Amino acid sequence: RALRDAASAAPYEFIEILVNEEQYGGGGIFNFQATAAADTGFAEYVFVHEFGHHFAGLADEYYTSDVAYETGAAYHVEPWEPNVTALHDPQRVKWGDLIDADTPLPTPWDKEAFENGSVAAQQKRRGLREDGAAESAMDRLFTEQMDRETALLGGMLHAGKIGAFQGASYEPTGLYRSEVDCIMFTRNPVGFCRVCRRAIENVIDQYTGRP
Numbered sequence: 001r002a003l004r005d006a007a008s009a010a011p012y013e014f015i016e017i018l019v020n021e022e023q024y025g026g027g028g029i030f031n032f033q034a035t036a037a038a039d040t041g042f043a044e045y046v047f048v049h050e051f052g053h054h055f056a057g058l059a060d061e062y063y064t065s066d067v068a069y070e071t072g073a074a075y076h077v078e079p080w081e082p083n084v085t086a087l088h089d090p091q092r093v094k095w096g097d098l099i100d101a102d103t104p105l106p107t108p109w110d111k112e113a114f115e116n117g118s119v120a121a122q123q124k125r126r127g128l129r130e131d132g133a134a135e136s137a138m139d140r141l142f143t144e145q146m147d148r149e150t151a152l153l154g155g156m157l158h159a160g161k162i163g164a165f166q167g168a169s170y171e172p173t174g175l176y177r178s179e180v181d182c183i184m185f186t187r188n189p190v191g192f193c194r195v196c197r198r199a200i201e202n203v204i205d206q207y208t209g210r211p
């Protein structure tokens with residue numbers, strides 16, 4: 001209620017809360033609000049990523065982080081979010097109209113190379129946290145990781161193609177994302193994948209009345 005009272009000072013549809021906080025973090029809830037720590041080196045990334053959750057109901061596409069949501073289930077129901085699929089029927093993927101006829105489904109990518117680098121970076125991150133390292137050290141680690149992963153993913157065979165890449169929404173298997181990289185997948189400066197972009201545009205169209 002206090003949040004709505006404060007927000008009502010101006011006409012609004014969406015709320016982004018910037019927190020005076022140096023420790024990296026943020027969150028976003030569809031149709032409610034998004035938050036981002038404003039004083040980290042990756043504040044802009046966090047703002048845009050969390051906005052994707054809040055504004056367009058986008059799912060996290062990452063699955064190698066330490067988050068505790070993964071179910072480990074062998075069977076996944078088709079997620080409601082527009083940017084993740086369980087790929088039960090490769091002939092009818094929800095973003096199938098964007099997939100080139102010659103792109104294989106599932107779409108191969110060098111998952112192992114990505115995961116090895118990701119796990120190593122997370123071990124370093126935990127070490128820095130345990131040592132009480134400064135946020136600037138964390139930012140440096142994230143920057144190194146970003147540079148390495150941007151090159152690794154961008155150099156893969158189907159980079160830039162739309163398909164179904166295994167590993168999404170906290171699940172290393174059974175759930176798929178539409179492109180090898182996206183701001184919902186990594187902190188890399190690649191923007192939203194085309195499926196995420198279309199989901200965002202659909203919400204904008206609902207507000208602007210474009211048919």
Ligand SMILES: [Zn+2]
Pocket residue numbers: 061083182183184185192193194195196
């Ligand atoms: Zn995406």
